[in-house]
Amino acid sequence: MKKPFLTFALASATLFLAAARADEPKPAAAPAPASVLTADQAALLKRYDLNHDGKLDENELAAAHEAMLKGNQAGAVDGERGRKVRAALLKKFDTNGDGQLDENERAEMKKFFLARYDKNGDGRLDDAERAAMREDFKARAQANKQAN
Numbered sequence: 001m002k003k004p005f006l007t008f009a010l011a012s013a014t015l016f017l018a019a020a021r022a023d024e025p026k027p028a029a030a031p032a033p034a035s036v037l038t039a040d041q042a043a044l045l046k047r048y049d050l051n052h053d054g055k056l057d058e059n060e061l062a063a064a065h066e067a068m069l070k071g072n073q074a075g076a077v078d079g080e081r082g083r084k085v086r087a088a089l090l091k092k093f094d095t096n097g098d099g100q101l102d103e104n105e106r107a108e109m110k111k112f113f114l115a116r117y118d119k120n121g122d123g124r125l126d127d128a129e130r131a132a133m134r135e136d137f138k139a140r141a142q143a144n145k146q147a148n
Contacts, residue, residue: 066100 037045048056048064056064093101093109101109117125117133125133 062103062106065106 044064045054045056048060048067050060050063051057089109090099090101093105093112095105095108096102113133114123114125117129117136119129119132120126
């Protein structure tokens with residue numbers, strides 16, 4: 001499996017799951033320093049954090065997600081594999097068939113990822129759950145690579 005597919009899958013899952021955190025009350029705290037973010041996360045934040053508050057709000061998150069589905073995120077969705085990933089996500093979650101994910105469809109996608117990876121049931125992914133999700137993605141990518 002090529003790096004763009006894995007990058008897209010991880011970025012998509014991160015974006016969908018980040019919305020779960022937006023729904024819960026947050027203590028007043030400074031945004032995470034840029035040094036804590038990976039290079040990909042920092043690039044996403046820089047590109048889509050329009051109000052420059054150091055985090056993606058619901059609208060910014062939706063814009064980032066739509067751009068990724070449309071293939072506008074450099075390196076994330078390109079070539080045949082990128083089109084297959086986009087098609088698979090839309091096939092699974094685009095229930096009204098309009099070729100994009102609306103608020104309800106994004107909520108269903110978030111529920112799907114939380115149901116699969118939120119082992120403690122708190123409605124968000126902690127560090128261990130995110131690490132397990134990444135390992136699952138890597139294992140699936142490797143299995144797909146070996147199958148092809």
